[in-house]
Amino acid sequence: MSNNLEQKIDEILSRGVAEVIDKADLRKELLSGKKLRIKLGIDPTSPNLHLGRAITLWKMKDLEDLGHQIVLIFGDATGVIGDTSDKDSERPMLQEETVKKNLETYKEQVAKIINIKKAEVHFNSEWLAKLGYNEIGEHADQFSLAEFSARENIRERLKAGKRVSLREVLYPLMQGYDSVAIKADVEIGGTDQRFNLLAGRNLQKHFGQKQQNIIMVNLIEGTDGRKMSSSWGNTINLTDEPNDMFGKVMSITDDLIIKYFIHCTRVPMKRIKEIENQIKSEKINPRDAKLELAFEIVKIYHGENKAQKAKDYFINTFFGYNTS
């Protein structure tokens, strides 16, 4: 049993994971039997969640399954300010109405992966809207301009002579303070969030809290091979209709098949290894591996029945014959 738990923890800390801070401490905490508070922030910058953003949700689900308390923060306050972590240029400030509108369906979308009834759900305006210059000044005091300017995407934009707005300085303070507000033990985020995730540790330290551990997951590419991003229209959305979703997965390049299996499904790693080996040794056609992948993904969001129908439809339409 304990051995089984260790295995699960090791998978959680490695599958789709780029970096863990601090890994030894987190492993110890996860083994301790303590119920940890696992934080995930989601900004409503577009109306749809996509497979790329679901990677963190899967990590949440894994930890929920281990009995930890997941804490979802919908960024109604951060969404307005806007994070440019993953962008090579400024992101416009959103109108509050846009943010609210985008938020409406988020709970429903998130519930496709995690058990939202067991989750603690917050909007970060709960605490961020109460902060004024005094508090924000105190928080800002914990960070240096040099650190901020050295962030990879900021440094590159500055070097290219692109504008970086002073507004962008505020974002990590907000995300960081979210961790203080909900007393996070662990925060999950993409690798592009590194600075913002560390901001949480920084502010927690200032406020005398134990510093959260961090699980950074990989980002995945979208249907055009570039990073999956709502700004680029290359996303596979959790709300896509079965046939669309199936077709979009079939359109990804072959070299992404295994990455998608690892990050976007919960097919056991053992099976994924098998598929990987079969593709490498040309024992299966990548197209067939992709059919399995697309089926798995549609199954998650629409159930087995609809997944089978989407598969049949795809094969009939595009292959012109029935393989089933």
Next chain:
Amino acid sequence: MSNNLEQKIDEILSRGVAEVIDKADLRKELLSGKKLRIKLGIDPTSPNLHLGRAITLWKMKDLEDLGHQIVLIFGDATGVIGDTSDKDSERPMLQEETVKKNLETYKEQVAKIINIKKAEVHFNSEWLAKLGYNEIGEHADQFSLAEFSARENIRERLKAGKRVSLREVLYPLMQGYDSVAIKADVEIGGTDQRFNLLAGRNLQKHFGQKQQNIIMVNLIEGTDGRKMSSSWGNTINLTDEPNDMFGKVMSITDDLIIKYFIHCTRVPMKRIKEIENQIKSEKINPRDAKLELAFEIVKIYHGENKAQKAKDYFINTFFGYNTS
């Protein structure tokens, strides 16, 4: 009369002035007969105002005498955040109590120069305390990180590897918004305030107001020859006792005599020119010019009677004979 007004305006725009933005527009406005709103912000970073900080007050008085509305802003909010414009390193955040305590005597000190009864007086927490992340984000969006980092003192600190806190980014936003809040037509400040003063124009533009004009006055050196600054203990304070004040003025270096006459007194420029020529042509001993200067300065803050006594005391004590 109109000619007389033009002369007065020309003196206001030149005596002790380093730069005017935008000079042509400001001159036109001052001649128009319109009652302008003249802004001066004073942060309570130390308990005492000194001659260096009084330079802006003199400019306020000159404009008050012309019938304009002077608007004094006591920076109870900005004082906490702290401005490092004139500093070569970070300034600590002040406690709110320190700021309040320092503020107590400020009105009294300011009233030594301007007619505080005719002035409009504000504390900037009136409006700044109402702002949250949304508004601050909107304001911050009007500024770029590159502009901020290019400020002379910031650039030099970054180059020297000294820490610049993200808190310092907030200060110009606050001072700039003060101008929006009180709808300033003109702001007066030291040359070290250039970025903050321009921030007011920037934000006023964003909020659809006419951009304030700016009168930047020179900074003066203190008793040790370095810039007069409370941080350095080289100040001559408005609250100094007559004998102390007299003695401190007597201790400045000879090359500062004319500068002090111009910036710290309202002795007519014609008389100052005379003194300057007499010193140059060695018709008077600089020490005697300094006696006149010290007398003038003590007279302003303590009246003619006490100024005379301080002069007598100084001469008796330090020269060992009576020149009067």
